[in-house]
Amino acid sequence: MKKGLRGFLDRLEPLFARGGRLQKFNAIYEMVDTLFYSPPDVTRGSPHVRDAIDLKRVMILVVFAVTPCLLVGMWNTGFQSNTAMALLGVDVAPGWRGAVLGVLGAGYDANSFYDNFVHGFLYFLPIYAVTMAAGGFWEVLFASVRNHEVNEGFFVTSMLFALILPASTPLWQVAIGISFGVVIGKEVFGGTGKNFLNPALVGRAFLYFAYPVQMSGDAVWTPVDGFSGATALGISAVEGLQGVLASGVTYSQAFFGQIQGSLGETSTAACLLGALLLVYTGIASWRIIVAVFAGLIIPALLFGGMDSGNPMLAMPWHWHVALGGFAFGAIFMATDPVSAPDTMLGHWIFGLLVGALTYAIRVINPAFPEGIMLAILFGNIFAPIIDYFVTRSNIRRRVKRNA
Numbered sequence: 001m002k003k004g005l006r007g008f009l010d011r012l013e014p015l016f017a018r019g020g021r022l023q024k025f026n027a028i029y030e031m032v033d034t035l036f037y038s039p040p041d042v043t044r045g046s047p048h049v050r051d052a053i054d055l056k057r058v059m060i061l062v063v064f065a066v067t068p069c070l071l072v073g074m075w076n077t078g079f080q081s082n083t084a085m086a087l088l089g090v091d092v093a094p095g096w097r098g099a100v101l102g103v104l105g106a107g108y109d110a111n112s113f114y115d116n117f118v119h120g121f122l123y124f125l126p127i128y129a130v131t132m133a134a135g136g137f138w139e140v141l142f143a144s145v146r147n148h149e150v151n152e153g154f155f156v157t158s159m160l161f162a163l164i165l166p167a168s169t170p171l172w173q174v175a176i177g178i179s180f181g182v183v184i185g186k187e188v189f190g191g192t193g194k195n196f197l198n199p200a201l202v203g204r205a206f207l208y209f210a211y212p213v214q215m216s217g218d219a220v221w222t223p224v225d226g227f228s229g230a231t232a233l234g235i236s237a238v239e240g241l242q243g244v245l246a247s248g249v250t251y252s253q254a255f256f257g258q259i260q261g262s263l264g265e266t267s268t269a270a271c272l273l274g275a276l277l278l279v280y281t282g283i284a285s286w287r288i289i290v291a292v293f294a295g296l297i298i299p300a301l302l303f304g305g306m307d308s309g310n311p312m313l314a315m316p317w318h319w320h321v322a323l324g325g326f327a328f329g330a331i332f333m334a335t336d337p338v339s340a341p342d343t344m345l346g347h348w349i350f351g352l353l354v355g356a357l358t359y360a361i362r363v364i365n366p367a368f369p370e371g372i373m374l375a376i377l378f379g380n381i382f383a384p385i386i387d388y389f390v391t392r393s394n395i396r397r398r399v400k401r402n403a
Contacts (some may be wrong), residue, residue, distance in 0.1 A: 005030070006162070008387070009327060011390070012291055013108075013234070015277075020144075025039070026189065026294070029074075031325070042167055043268055044238075045376070050067040050318065058283055059152040059153060059155050059156050059271070060152070060333075061277065061283055062156045062278070062283060063155065063156060064183055065273055065274035065275075065277040065278045065283075065332075066156075066159055066160065066163065066264070066275060066332060067268045067274075068267070068270035068271075068273045068274055069094075069163060069264040069265065069267060069271060069328060069332075070159070070163060071117075071259070071262030071270075072122075072256070072257045072267040072269075072270045073124070073163060073262075073263045073265070073266065073267070073270075074121045074123075074124050074263075074264075075113065075116050075117045075120055076120065076257050076258055076259075076261075076266055077119070077120035077123050077124065077167045077223070077263060077338055078115065078116035078117055078118065078119030078120030078121070078123075078269070079110055079116040079120070079197075079219070079258065080222045080245075080260055081119055081120070081123070081167075081222060081223055081224050081323055082108045082109045082110040082115060082116060082119060082224045083269075084224040084227040084229070085160075085224055086108070086110060088224065088227060090110070090224065092108075093108070094225070097119070097122045097123075100122060100402050101118060101119060101122070104118055106118040108120065116222070117155040120167075122262055123167040123263070124162065124167070124264075126171060127162050127165060127167070127169060127171065127174050127263070128158065128159070128162040130171045130174045130175050130178075131158045131161055131162050131174055131175075131178045132158050133175075134174070134175035134178050134179050135157065135158050135161075135178040135179065135182045136154065136158075136188065137180075138179060138182045138183055138300075139154045139182065139187075139350070140394045142183075142187045142191065142281075143191075146191070146365055149317075150190065153193075154182065154192075157178075157181070157182070157200050158198040159200050160332055160333070161177070161178055161181060161183050161200040161203055161204065161263030161265050162174075162199075162263060162264070163206050163262065163265060164200065164262050164263070164264070164265055164325060164328070164373075165204070165207075165262055165263055166215065166220045166221055166223075166262055166263070167221075167223040167262075167263050168214070168219075168220050168221070168222075168223040169207075169215070169220075170214060170215060173207055173211055173214060176206075176207070176210075177203040177204065177206055177207040178203050180202065180203050180206040181200055181201075181203025181204070182199055182201045182203070184202065184206075185197050185198070185199035185201075185202030185203065186199040188349035192338070193338055194338075195338055195339065196338075196339055196380055196381070196384065197339055197377060197380045197381070198333055198336050198339045198376060198377070198380060198382065200333070200402075201333055201376055201377055201380075202377070204373060205373060205374070205377060208373070218230045218234070221260040221261060221262075222260055224333075229260055230260075231259065231260045231261050231323075231324070232244050232247070232254055232260070232323050233261075233323040233362075233370060234369055234371045235247055236311060236312060236319070236323065236369065237312055237362075237369035238311065238312065238317055239311060240310075240312070240314055240315065241315055241316065241319060243311070244323075246320070251318070251319065251322065254268075254319070254322040254323055255267075255268050255269055255322045256268075256269045256270075257269065257270060258283065258359060261324065261325065261327060261378050263325075264328070265303055265325035265327075265328035265329075266324075266325075268321060268322050268327040271327035271328050271330075271332070272331070273329045274328065274331060274332070275289060278331065278335065283315070283335075284331065284335035285335055285337075285340070285347050287344065287347035287351065288330075288334055288335050288340060288347045288351040289330055289331055289334070289335060289351070290335050290351065290357065291347065291348045291349075291350070291351020291352045291354075292329075292330035292351040292352075292354050293330060293353040293355060294351070294352060294355060295351060295352040295353065295354060295355020295356040295357075295358070296317070296321065296326065296355040296356070296358050296359050297317045297320075297321070298318055298355075298356075299356060299359045299360075300316070300317035300320050300359060301317055304316060304317065310363060312362050312363045312369070313363050315362075318353045320359070320362070324370045324372065324386035325370060325372055326358060326370075326371075327370050328372075329358075329372035329373065329375075329376055330351075330354070330355070330372070333372075333373075333376050334350075334351065334354050334376050334379065339380040339383060340379075340380070340383055341383045341384075341386045341387045341390070342387055343387050343391065345390045345391040346383070346386045346387050346390045349386050349390070350379050350382070350386055352384055353378075353379050353382065353386075354372075354375045354376055354378075354379040355373075355375075356369040357371070357374070357375035357379070358372045358375040358385060359371070361374060361375060392398030
């Protein structure tokens with residue numbers, strides 16, 4: 001297979017050369033070669049995994065892992081938009097989206113997979129394009145100043161950042177958010193492998209606190225003018241599980257992602273599917289994923305039966321897992337090898353801390369029912385301290401054994 005695939009690509013090279021597209025062909029060749037075969041140059045420094053895999057292949061596999069979330073998110077965004085338009089009696093999407101939908105032969109039927117997917121794609125595409133353009137500008141600028149190559153780390157950051165935004169986010173805010181995440185969250189510390197915070201979450205947190213009107217509330221989750229509807233997690237913070245059920249949301253809809261929320265983080269099932277690939281390839285630490293889930297589930301089991309009048313305290317653990325972006329954060333954000341601890345015991349401590357903080361924020365602070373974003377950022381801050389004390393503890397035990 002190795003000889004056959006490379007031979008096929010070699011035979012294509014003269015065709016691309018005649019059309020003046022040799023540079024594009026070389027980029028495709030390099031991508032295929034890196035994905036399927038061991039490259040001659042491998043990553044020696046952080047971020048790293050425990051084999052000869054290089055940074056480019058890691059990033060490509062992460063993109064593959066997050067693809068189910070992307071696909072479900074685009075369909076769900078279109079489904080929510082088409083459903084809201086039917087309720088409001090709107091026949092055609094405003095602006096250029098309506099024209100493009102007409103050209104592509106897509107309508108506004110919430111029961112049509114094609115209509116929903118294309119409609120949702122037209123909301124994701126401009127957000128992702130602006131993210132790539134604005135963030136890529138800063139990546140190229142800093143790489144030029146430092147005389148470094150532009151690495152593939154931003155490719156994953158841009159994808160994750162776009163998926164954790166509401167579909168109605170203004171594009172100028174998208175540009176500001178990714179710029180803040182890349183520059184302040186990563187480049188000021190030296191670039192990829194040297195940041196202690198997740199850049200995508202830094203950009204999202206900046207937008208949340210700088211522009212709360214466009215990042216929270218009932219009118220931002222479905223990108224249809226005049227439509228207002230709270231997320232299931234927002235409803236649960238006020239009315240509890242009974243309010244969620246009364247709104248018509250079933251557990252299967254919450255688990256598979258047919259609810260209001262950010263572009264790509266509503267489907268727990270899609271996140272778990274991506275987790276299988278990340279864990280199988282050794283890119284993500286299964287210890288962190290399990291610990292984050294345990295950190296949320298254990299206190300939910302311990303305190304779930306308390307009759308305190310707090311609706312979030314009475315929320316069952318399986319609903320906590322399915323609502324909001326918990327699964328997306330636990331699998332794709334908390335496992336970032338740069339901002340998470342390096343030690344094995346540190347993985348468990350970090351994950352339990354993130355999960356427990358998520359539960360505490362959801363229960364104690366009803367104004368911010370999500371919790372996972374801030375929990376991961378707090379966990380990132382404590383990751384070096386966790387590694388320090390774990391390392392010191394190991395050294396002390398070793399000294400005692402050899403004394």
